[in-house]
Amino acid sequence: MKIQSKLYTAILAFGICLFTSCAKEENIFTDDGNGGESALVELGDLPPTRTAGIPTVTYTTVTKSFDAAAEVDVPITVNYTGVNGAPSDVTIQLGIFNDAVTTMSTTAAPLTILPTSLYTIPNNTLIIPKGQKKATMIIKVKASAFNFALTYALGIKILSSSAGIVSGNFGTGVFIMSAKNQWDGIYQVVSGQVTRFTAVGVVENPSTLNGSLAGNPNINLVTTGANTVEVQNMRWFGGSSSVAGIDNTRATINTTTNAITMNALGNATLANRAGLANAYDPATRTFTLNFDWNQTTAPRQMNLVLKYIGPRP
Numbered sequence: 001m002k003i004q005s006k007l008y009t010a011i012l013a014f015g016i017c018l019f020t021s022c023a024k025e026e027n028i029f030t031d032d033g034n035g036g037e038s039a040l041v042e043l044g045d046l047p048p049t050r051t052a053g054i055p056t057v058t059y060t061t062v063t064k065s066f067d068a069a070a071e072v073d074v075p076i077t078v079n080y081t082g083v084n085g086a087p088s089d090v091t092i093q094l095g096i097f098n099d100a101v102t103t104m105s106t107t108a109a110p111l112t113i114l115p116t117s118l119y120t121i122p123n124n125t126l127i128i129p130k131g132q133k134k135a136t137m138i139i140k141v142k143a144s145a146f147n148f149a150l151t152y153a154l155g156i157k158i159l160s161s162s163a164g165i166v167s168g169n170f171g172t173g174v175f176i177m178s179a180k181n182q183w184d185g186i187y188q189v190v191s192g193q194v195t196r197f198t199a200v201g202v203v204e205n206p207s208t209l210n211g212s213l214a215g216n217p218n219i220n221l222v223t224t225g226a227n228t229v230e231v232q233n234m235r236w237f238g239g240s241s242s243v244a245g246i247d248n249t250r251a252t253i254n255t256t257t258n259a260i261t262m263n264a265l266g267n268a269t270l271a272n273r274a275g276l277a278n279a280y281d282p283a284t285r286t287f288t289l290n291f292d293w294n295q296t297t298a299p300r301q302m303n304l305v306l307k308y309i310g311p312r313p
Contacts, residue, residue: 041092041161042170044077044134059100059155061174065312066143068179068226074139076156076175080128080164090128091162094137096121097172100155104174114152114177118142143179148225152177180312183253183280184223187287187306189216194237197299211237219306221251221287228252231289234302243302246270246293253280262291269293273301 046060066072076094080086098113105111119141126135139154146152157172192213196204204210216239221229230250234243247266254260260278264270272278276290285308292301 039080039082039086039164040167040170041090041158041164042079042081042167043156043158043173044079045175046170046173059104059172059174060170061104061153061176063176063178063313065178065180066141068143068146068181068223070142070144072141072143072179074141074175074177076137076139078126078128078135078137078158080133082133085131085133086128087163088130089162090164092126092128092135093159093161094124094126095157095159097155097157100157100172100174101153104153110151111153111174111176112150114141114154118145118152119154119177141177141179143177144226146177146179148179148223148228179223181223181226181229183221183229183251183287184312185221185308186310186312187219187221188309189213189219190286190305190307192216192302192304194243194303195301197301200296200299208238209236209241213237213239213302213304215239218309219304220312221306222312224250225252227255234304246300251278251287251289258282260287260289262289264293267293269295271295276303 045062045064047062064074066074078092078094080090101111101113119139121137121139124137126137128135153174153176155172155174158166160166194210194213196207196210198204213235216235217233219234220232222232224230228250230248234246234249235241236243245267246264249262249264249266249270252261252263258280260272260280262270262272262278270291270293273290273292277288278290280287287304287306289302289304289306292299294300
């Protein structure tokens with residue numbers, strides 16, 4: 001009797017899960033499953049970060065990155081799971097649900113709801129054709145008009161589907177809209193030199209931090225304005241120790257001359273070194289940077305030659 005009772009409980013639990021939105025989280029309706037009318041309908045861009053079958057009031061967040069152009073088409077994908085695809089044409093209605101953005105915004109990482117003046121959605125009704133698994137909604141975003149000091153986001157929700165089960169965990173998501181200017185990306189440290197001083201004119205000696213920067217870890221240039229990038233992951237000689245005291249170091253590019261102005265929000269003394277090159281070469285996508293800080297106390301001098309190797313995630 002105990003064996004029969006346990007078997008009955010297991011079958012009942014499976015049945016409950018079968019007809020609820022825990023399908024994806026429990027890996028029942030994956031692409032090697034049958035799908036059909038019991039398949040899961042989900043926002044396809046969201047990463048699988050949820051705990052299996054556990055309801056939650058928070059939402060999965062994903063970043064959509066794109067160039068800071070006048071208007072950019074940002075795709076939002078909806079999936080219909082199962083190896084056989086949709087059993088017939090499936091109509092899906094998407095909607096904006098910005099309560100999710102408010103929920104996910106924190107003091108440490110504040111999110112700003114993308115204003116309606118910065119985007120349009122030509123059509124929020126999608127059709128997944130019979131036998132297919134995906135459909136895409138396009139959001140037209142006016143990225144060149146972004147305030148780069150803000151982190152914009154949209155909450156998007158599957159409002160209805162004519163077939164399948166709308167996922168409880170992946171039916172709503174927060175989409176961070178990350179516009180990137182043309183200089184944004186990952187850069188190799190081709191060459192460079194750092195020199196630390198204990199006083200004006202007195203080079204630190206001995207020093208384990210002075211020396212060549214060639215071969216140091218890649219540097220990220222991250223969009224903070226239409227023509228400005230933050231220089232992230234700078235290291236001393238040897239690459240193991242991060243440069244401190246110059247938080248939010250930024251390079252602003254003159255789009256006419258390609259000359260660069262250096263500054264740091266975390267240290268007002270950081271500036272271009274007089275007489276040395278600070279420029280961007282668009283032909284090779286290479287930055288040459290020469291700057292210093294703490295010029296009248298314990299100076300630090302930095303030279304960096306950075307070459308673009310690819311986009312940031």
